[in-house]
Amino acid sequence: MNMYILRYVGVDESEDVQLFYYFAKSDLNPREDPLVLWLTGGPGCSSFTGFAYEVGPLNFKAVQDSGSLSTVVTNPNSWTKGASMIFVDLPVGAGFSYSRTSAAAHSTDLQTCAQAYEFMRKWLIDHPEFLSNLFYVAGDSYSGMTVPTVAHLISDGNEVGNKPFINLKGYVLGNPVTFLLGDGNYAIPFAHGMGLISDELYESLQRNCEGEYMIVDPSNAECSNDVEAYSQCISGIQTAQILEPLCGFASPKPHQFFGERRSLYDEEAELLLPEQWPCASNRVDGYRLSYVGLMMMASEKHSVLKSGDHDLIVPFLGTQAWIKSLNYSIVDDWRSWKVEGQVAGYTRSYSNGMTYATVKA
Secondary structure, rough: OOEEEEEEEEOOOHOEEEEEEEEEEEOOOOOOOOEEEEEEEEEEOOOOOHHHHOOOOOEEOOOOOOOOEEEEOOOOOOHHHHHEEEOOOOOOOOOOOOEEOOOOHHHOOHHHHHHHHHHHHHHHHHHHHHOOOOEEEEEEHHHHHHHHHHHHHHHHHHHHHOOOOOEEEEEEEEEEEOHHHHHHOHHHHHHOOOOOOOOHHHHHHHHHHHHOOOOOOOHHHHHHHHHHHHHOOOOOOOOOOOOOOOOOOOOOOHHHOOOOOOOOOOOOHHHHOOOOOOOOOOOOOOHHHHHHHHHHOOOOEEEEEEEEOOOOOOHHHHHHHHHHHHHOEEEEEEEEEEEOOEEEEEEEEEEOOOOEEEEEO
């Protein structure tokens, strides 16, 4: 039976940030199978969600008796079937990660990325048997904002000779946030395509809001009214998976704790990224992560992005728009991919080593 390691690694000056992680070795061949660093989204969700609810080795099995606790079972679809997995609680304050000082308790997305890189270097120093394994950074949801940057930091660190050398192969993202607020603007076209709102309301939204549904001008009463009507239409929908029943949250959403976090889109981005952005659009912010992805992908690393096709929070339309903005040529055009002879989704590959796939959910 696989044994799981739960420990801390200290990062930042004086190791004032203590990052908690779960580690599960590959079930097959840990010496040769890939090593994956998993960053859960939110921002602010514990990596325990990845470990026990998504791609990790464990699941919870619900019981019919409302007075009984769920039981822990192994996940037959765990990524540990072919890779060793590190699930780290980031940013500081998520899960069991904590700070020793009040100053260290606050971090931007860029600081979180730097802490992830430092964590990985220290972890590999303590576990040199994994230095030669292929390495991937992976995550979902809001991690679409951080995973490419972590991969970029690793790639740059390797180029300048930072030790240890990390055998980076690429990154993997599921339903990734890419445009931040821009992703939300694709929710309304998605909702219309899925039959959640009427043609008339959609046409009115297009006419009155002109494509900007997230930041509405208060003086634009027509747009405000349309957005409110849209909100009413989807109020009974489980937005993370529109086919599932609507369930409440047992605890506050992460943004209630991390609402003051500064993102990759603020002025502090200049600490990592170039001052001049390759963008002629007024949506400058929407291209910053794209440029990080461009620099990362130009180094011949591989990336895989997938979108569940019933996610209203991070709709596939937004992810596809972000990929299109990278302007890479298509090498394997849109086609279905199958599992046991049945169509499971659609995929397309690009000249930069990126593969995009939708997943029928």
